[in-house]
Amino acid sequence: MEKVIFEYHSQSTSYVPAADPQAAKKHIPVEYLGVEEVILPQVSEQDVIRHFTALSKLNFGVDNGFYPLGSCTMKYNPKINETVADFDGLAGIHPYAPEECVQGALQLVYELEGFLKEVSGFAGMTLQPAAGAHGEITGVLLIKAYHQQNHPEQKRTVILVPDTAHGTNPATAALAGYQVRQVKSDDQGDIDLDDLQRNLGPDIAALMLTNPNTLGLFEKNILEVSRQVHKSGALLYGDGANFNALLGLIKPAELGFDVMHFNLHKTFSTPHGGGGPGAGAVGTIKELTPFLPVPQVIKKGKKYFWKHQQANSIGKVRSFYGNFLIAVRAYAYFFALGAEGIARVGRQAVLNANYLKHKLENYYPVPYGRTCMHEFVMTPHHDWAVSTLDIAKRIIDYGFHPPTIYFPLIVHEAMMIEPTETETKETMDTFVNALGQIAAEAVQNPELLKKAPLTSPVGRIDEARAGRQLILKYEKGRDAR
């Protein structure tokens, strides 16, 4: 294993001119100055590069191979996106530069919002949220503002989430000060209409719904769900985590969603960065646009401006304007695909997922077996002596990233698989072969799976030890071993 950067010792390379060491004392009273030296690595450039290159080799990204991580939409990240995001005229602009210095940036924000409105059917859009969950809190605050503005006398204190929801949904609703109530799924995997009806009432602010849901199924009663929700005076929030299935196929606003976030790092091909940065654009119907965060870009003639004042705005959810360079990548993606390419995305994602499901059903049970959208959930056979975790770890040995596991919570031992539109039939066939072999191993040699992975740089890690010892930073002489 690669050592920790603090365990290297070499001569640091200098990147800026040396400064007069007495200057700080000259200008700043001594009580504000640090006493002890800051402990940082002291490493030559060569060692820095070797260290982090070595670390990169312990990682697996979309560039390394198939990454069928359900609900995460690990599609290919086009390289042109990276190239253009490095342009000085984009990466090098200061957020407070005068408007006349950033006309290109404002144009890009304005046009990307337009593209997103076009594919979603929404009237308003903001790029300010930095991630999906950040988009969720923005959306829920919009809903709160809407209710307060329109009928302050009502006490809508509860948000409904289905039992298949991502954890961010209930966490977001609670963060916004709402109580959370769960709605059941029916035996088809759709939201249970009777249970929904029972729960809807004058205390409900919104239903947060992911469509397709986390089983990869299109909520086929969506129009009825929307009708019921709106009839009760609540709003319908869309979690856009699974929007890739619908891109170019159907506009969420046409399904009755009032507000929805879009993960640019899922649907619009921007990379996940090992956990971020992403971006969580939020779209709304016309009635909610007065509450959108400020500032908004407006266009007058051929010029673009920031509009900072908006009486009913919820305010700001992040400093400056959001993850601009992520927006740049999404813009490049829209521009490359254009109307023709965007129209193909959802359909191809659905086709690929159904193909993979059809092939894998030969080896693994698929509890909700109807036609899926962009992903599906399967499980091990109940009489196998191995768990989903064992299968996931064995998948690593075959050179693939494992699927999302143990989610959604309503399926015992779930494996959630999403191939995305960019994967080829050939890659999927290789994956199917591997999973077929793993199924055979699960029956013949379960011990092999329990030991997996065998080929990865590290084997299974003692997570309980990590949770009990809690070594959360490097300290000389302290080691988990």
Next chain:
Amino acid sequence: MVPKDLKYSKSHEWVKAVGNNTMMIGITDYAQEELGDIVFVELPKVEQQLKQQESFGVAESVKAVSDLFSPVSGMVVAVNEALGKQPELVNKEPYTNGWMIKISLAAPAELSGLLSAEDYEKLINEGSK
């Protein structure tokens, strides 16, 4: 494993009389198994008053988190300090060294409402089907 001499709650805690109106409380073997490797147990302060069914703490495992509910009302008279350094005791010895709190019983009648070992066994067998 469900020891015969203890009383149980539906939320998978056990209760044991340890003399002088004092009850020892922990979670069952079934509960620790369901939670997996326990990495942290949050316990109340001594002298805290608890009502029956009130949460007295939280057990965290690597992948899950569970509230701990007091099967009886009363005042906390001791907590198992050893769990601070060794939360795994709950996994290894749930009925002995993995105990969590001792309570001085406020309403002895509550005891009769708890499950017997037999009833608790029935409950978990139904639950795991």
Next chain:
Amino acid sequence: MDYIGNTEADNKDILRELGIASTEDLLKDLPQDRIIRQRLGLPPAASEFEVKTQLRKIASQNSSVADFACFLGAGAYDHYIPSTVPVITKRGEFYTAYTPYQPEISQGTLQSIFEYQTMICNLTGMDVANASLYDGATALYEAIHLACEHTQRNIILVAKAIHPEYRQVVHTYLKNSRIIIKEIPFLAGLTDLAALKSQLTDQVAAVVVQQPNFFGCLEPVQQLGAMSHEQGALFITSVYPVSLGVLQKPAEYGADIVTGEGQSLGLPVSFGGPYLGIFACRQEFMRKMPGRIVGESIDNRGQRAYVLTLQAREQHIRRERATSNICSNEALCALSACVYLSSMGAAGLRDVATASLSGAHYLANAIGRIPGWKINFKTAFFNEFVATAPGNIEALNRRLLRKNIIGGLPLEKYYPELKKSLLFCVTEKRTKTEIDTLVSILKENR
């Protein structure tokens, strides 16, 4: 162009395998009358060459710090970025990976975050740091949230000399909640201690300041910390990490939670994002922290290895009772900061901080001597300061732009009382010539 890998023939094979005539047969669960039938109102598909040309055109309409001498700071700083940073962060193994939920094939991300956490702890003196939050503003909100949860109190005292946008974000999150925010005014550029004292009761969950504050001034943090603790309130600071190359560590002045904007650690100004939310705190609050945390352990072969830990705090496990709703963070930006700090080392960071503050003092001194100009606050500052012009500042900034200089930030929009005032920032990238040119043009403003 698109990035679909299947050929027409592949798709036909798939359809045959599925026993259907067309992909449309897979869409029967969708309301048919809502399916998009007409062409989307988007530009036509473009080749990579055309995409690049379009983005170049857009980029050319912007003034970048590569071509202009930038004297703007205010939370976004034009520091030098060593070549090592992009070389590492542009490795596909890092930037095309997801959150490291499968630690066996994510040790690169996990170990780099562990190293980042260590560096943030070392810089701030705090016991624990998380793997990153969105930015400095949301990190500050999260700290306030933690303080209220921990103390079970509901009043927050926020210095008015904190970045206005950070305060706006905090207000957005806390509007209509049980938490009451009270703003503490400033006096001569610093948080008004008397005003603070009058509000500081045993109902206050935390006192929140920025160091250096929005005006670049150094707050009397030692006193502020002591005053907070006297009332049992937590002391929260928002810091500019580069300044910690020379300034006192927050732990030394009694900070309980340290947040900050990490952009200055190897990230370009990027029109405001992606940036890096820094969050670190004392051990006591560890289990209430927001966001991901990496811990060290061993694998089944006895090797040192890293995993996400303390996950029971997070939304995917605790759902509505999670400490925060954050899921995606700014991991790649944390990697930038990690490579930046590894490259610079303590000496390099000290040089950056020293050169920045020296340049700023040189500029402030020069402006102070221009007739009609005034330096607003006569107090210790780091690399930013406020100066008030005798004449029209918009016209001044336009004139500077013609000389390829982006001037200071007009403050009236944020603080109506600061008319004709500009916030100037100097980093190590500003040369003496650039500063002298700026001064010579300021002299023309009357």
